[in-house]
Amino acid sequence: MAFAAPLIVYLVAFYAFPLYRNIELSVHDYTIRAFVQGNAEFVGLANYADIITSQTFSPPCGTPHCSRPSRSPSSTRSGWVSQCSSGTTSDSRGSCVGCSSSRGCFR
Numbered sequence: 157m158a159f160a161a162p163l164i165v166y167l168v169a170f171y172a173f174p175l176y177r178n179i180e181l182s183v184h185d186y187t188i189r190a191f192v193q194g195n196a197e198f199v200g201l202a203n204y205a206d207i208i209t210s211q212t213f214s215p216p217c218g219t220p221h222c223s224r225p226s227r228s229p230s231s232t233r234s235g236w237v238s239q240c241s242s243g244t245t246s247d248s249r250g251s252c253v254g255c256s257s258s259r260g261c262f263r
Contacts, residue, residue, distance in 0.1 A: 183200055190196035207213055 182203055183198060184190070184196035185199045185203070186196045
């Protein structure tokens with residue numbers, strides 16, 4: 157059993173503890189003040205609900221595949237975009253880029 161001790165220490169130090177810490181951080185509402193004072197409010201799965209229901213996360217996941225009926229010059233970094241369905245566009249690599257009038261464009 158002594159030969160397995162270094163492996164167990166390694167697994168705990170580099171896998172188990174970071175996993176625990178990430179889960180702990182994800183279920184608390186951390187701000188700069190909370191990091192300094194160490195008293196973050198427990199919010200449970202509310203952070204995950206906020207991500208899933210956000211406007212930035214939802215449209216790309218629900219957007220149908222891009223279609224390229226026409227190409228036109230654009231001011232994007234790639235230079236050219238194609239029109240896609242549901243108010244999104246496709247860049248030169250074929251990736252959908254969503255646009256929202258209130259939040260601007262996002263990838």
